[in-house]
Amino acid sequence: MPDAITTLKDDHQRVEKLFKEYEDTTDRAIKTRQRLVDEITELLSVHAEIEELVLYPAARALSDDADATALERLEEHHLVKVVLAELQKLDPEDERFHPKVQVLIENVRHHVEEEETELFPELRAAFGRNDMKELGEAMEKARSWVPTRPHPGAPDEPPANAVLGLVTGLVDRVRSRVGV
Ligand SMILES: [Fe+2]
Numbered sequence: 001m002p003d004a005i006t007t008l009k010d011d012h013q014r015v016e017k018l019f020k021e022y023e024d025t026t027d028r029a030i031k032t033r034q035r036l037v038d039e040i041t042e043l044l045s046v047h048a049e050i051e052e053l054v055l056y057p058a059a060r061a062l063s064d065d066a067d068a069t070a071l072e073r074l075e076e077h078h079l080v081k082v083v084l085a086e087l088q089k090l091d092p093e094d095e096r097f098h099p100k101v102q103v104l105i106e107n108v109r110h111h112v113e114e115e116e117t118e119l120f121p122e123l124r125a126a127f128g129r130n131d132m133k134e135l136g137e138a139m140e141k142a143r144s145w146v147p148t149r150p151h152p153g154a155p156d157e158p159p160a161n162a163v164l165g166l167v168t169g170l171v172d173r174v175r176s177r178v179g180v
Contacts, residue, residue: 002136003129003132003136004054004055004135004136005120005123005124005132005136007136007139007140008047008120009116009120011047012112012115014043015043015044015047016109016112018036018039018040018043019105019108019109022036022040022105023105027098030092033092033097033098033101034092037092037101041087041149041150042149044084044108045081045084045146045147045148045150046143046146046148049147050139050146051077052074052077052156052157053138054138054139055139056070056073056074056157058135058170059122059123062122062126063122063126065122066122066123066126069114069118069119069122070119073115074157076107076110076114077111077156078152080104080107080108080111080150081152082150082152083103083107084104084150084152085150085152087100087101088150123135131170135170
């Protein structure tokens with residue numbers, strides 16, 4: 001079982017591949033654009049949900065810095081979900097469709113960059129190998145039941161008791177290690 005960050009980086013690579021495929025399409029490739037946006041929507045919806053359920057709560061418990069970074073990433077997720085939800089209602093031939101996808105791609109690339117250069121290294125430094133595996137397992141479990149469509153109006157922070165159920169042992173261990 002790969003650790004949490006390896007799995008998330010794999011998702012990032014998969015979505016980047018879809019972005020490049022989309023960018024290679026022309027205005028005539030309406031069906032291909034729609035298919036790619038459907039695939040991007042599913043991948044990003046699931047990816048955002050599992051981060052919000054497991055990774056961000058763990059980061060928020062870690063330090064003030066990680067808390068602030070996770071909260072900023074959470075807002076980026078929210079904006080991405082809003083755009084994805086709008087795209088679901090748009091015809092790919094609509095003049096707003098393609099520019100919306102381009103802005104989505106820019107936003108997600110920025111988000112991925114921030115996660116990979118800030119949040120992930122901080123988590124990697126704080127959590128040991130076993131903790132990372134535990135986080136990874138909790139995320140993979142969540143992957144099978146989280147929604148595959150964007151729900152920007154739904155809560156994006158799990159209730160405290162749900163977080164406790166998923167990663168409580170890990171958060172406790174980290175807290176005692178950093179002396180919180
Ligand atoms: Fe994310």
